Amino acid sequence: MAKSEPVLFSISWNACIQCGVCVAICPQEKSFISHFDTIAIDRPCDIACMICENICPVSAIHHTKVSSFIPSLQPEQA
Amino acid sequence: MKADYDVVIVGSGPGGATTAKFASEAGLRVLLLDKKQELGAPVQCSGAVSRHALLENEVIISGEFIQEPIYGFAIYHSNGEKIKMDYRLLKPYEYGPEENKVPLGYVVDRRRFDRYLMTQAERQGTEVLLKAEAVDMYVENGKAVLKVRHYNDEMEIRCSVVVAADGLQSQVGKWAGLQTHIKFTELASCLQFVTDGVEADGLLEIITGHEWAPGGYAWVFPKGHGYTEIGLGVICSMTQRNAQQHLDYFLKKSFMKERFKNAKILEVQGGGVPLSHPLRTQYADNLILVGDAARQVNPITGGGIHTALTAGRIAGQFLAGHLQTSNDHSAQSMSQYQDLWMEANGKKMWELYEIKSKIFRMENIEERDLALYKTMSEYFSPNSPFKKI
Known part of the structure; x- marks a missing residue:
């Protein structure tokens, strides 16, 4: 199984x-x-299992992949 | 504040405050910490507790914390069929609102109840520190050292034994290396509304069924002054929707929707209920765990007040006996607490866990719904084979 990418909640x-x-x-x-x-x-959360997001009774938790904050890891724009 | 205590308790909920009261009563030097500024808030609990639970654990019943007396139960099947067990009719010589009779239980205001229990501990000599958050713990030369942030100050407090009564989100057990993790399939995500405009009649109403609350149940409890709390708990591995969406669906689409049509929401409250087995190890060097922190919650009903009060009494009495006769606070000596708790409550909780697990292993939803309905009905019946915990 692929390792999940770290996320920031x-x-x-x-x-x-x-x-x-x-x-x-x-x-x-x-x-x-x-x-x-x-x-x-x-x-960052390295586990990124997302069960905290799933269990929240009011869906108050959201995440962003850490890689999205790092320009060098962004796909190049055409 | 002293530099050294016999016992420092982290968390002043029902388990922590009861431990403090019994330990102080026996003459121990006890410090009770809570990081909150108002105990019991934000409310994360429906507040239902039996009268037996209070009396058994020497809680003097007071109007200070009671919101509504309870006289029985109504258990609903998913389709609306119900079994009503009104103890005013079943045992009219014992239960009722009249002066010579008593209620079966109460719905309490957790903000007032938790403060009341803390006050009883203080009156026995417990020192209390609010806005005091435990941030770390270690053991040095046979003593526990607790790092505490009190307002803006940091301090270290030494004691013989730390009692972790820090609730569902317990961190203290984690620091000691205990296996405290709850499975995703065993933590109910709960939401409730305190409402006006919904009638209730002194009964705890429990609505079972996968359609309304997969993995848990919905409830309608009287809340005093004509208010009613309507809530539910769900196991999120059994649904794609969150508790808020399930509660909305229950209010608008269930067989009770007519009754709810004038409901006005006065408060929104939520919490988690561990429908798991108790922790297999509830102790470490210089440490014991009490209440939700040890997952000492009834896995059938989700009730945690009775179990926390009982565990607090057992912990307080154990510490009183132990600390007056021994200087050995190793994990091995602390294990006697768990032995006492297992004998009083633990074995029964493990049995209930097996029953609950068997129900939720059923893949056929209709069969599962029927099994839960029957089990809940049996649990609360006057001829219940279960010892009430």
Whole structure:
């Protein structure tokens, strides 16, 4: 199975109900948590299993592939 | 604040505060930490608890935290068929609103309930620190050292034993290297609305069925002052929709939709409920885990208040006995807590987990729906083969 690309999560703070389910389900061995009891948004997630996104009761979690922030990894424009 | 404690408890929910109360009552020096500014908030729980659970764990019942007395249950099949178990009718000599009778249970306001339990611990001598977040823990020379951020200050607190009562999102167990991860197939994603305009009659109503809440169930609970909470929990591996979409569908399309047509939403609350087995190891050197942090949640009902109160009492009493007679706080000595808990509650929870797992292994949805409906109905019946936990 291909390894998932690292992602950076963002939270829709207006939708988030601070239920903590994303933190509870996160399989990271070390704490991967923000100051607002959500999954961390200040560092990439290397596992990128996306179960935090899937389990959020209000779909408040979104992700962006880390590679999309790095110009050299972008496909060349015609 | 002292430099050294017998016990430091991380998290002042029902499990942590009860541990603190029993440990302080026995004369231990106890510090109770919580990172919140208001305990129990944001609310992540329906708040249903039996009267038996409170009495068994020496919680004095008070109007300070009760929102509504409960007198029984109504369990619904997916198609709307129901079994009603109103203990006002089943055992009229015992249960009822009259002065010489009692309710079967209560829906509590978690904000007031958690504060009440913390207050009871404080009155027994527990020191409490709010806005105090545990950020790391290590063991040094037989003592636990907890790093804590209190407002803007960082501090290190030493103690003999740390109690991790830091809930579903528990980090303390992780720091000690315990296997705390919950499977995606066993964590229910829950959402509920506190509503006005929906009638209820002193019963906890549980609506089973894959169509409404795959992997879990929906509920309608009276919430006091004429309010009602309507919610559900789903297992996300069994659905493509989130809990919010399922709740919307339940409100608008279920056999209860007429009853819900005037519902006005007053509060939005959500949380996770581990429908898993309890942690296989709930202890480490100088550490024990209590309540949701140890996954001590009833896997059939998803109820966690009773189980947390009981585990807190067992933990507090264990620590009182242990710390007054021993200086060995190694994992091996802490394992006695888990032995006591297994005997009182754990074995039954493992049995319930097996029953729940068998139901959700059924691939045929109709058979699964019927099995869950029957199991829920049996669980809450007066002739229940299950010991209430």
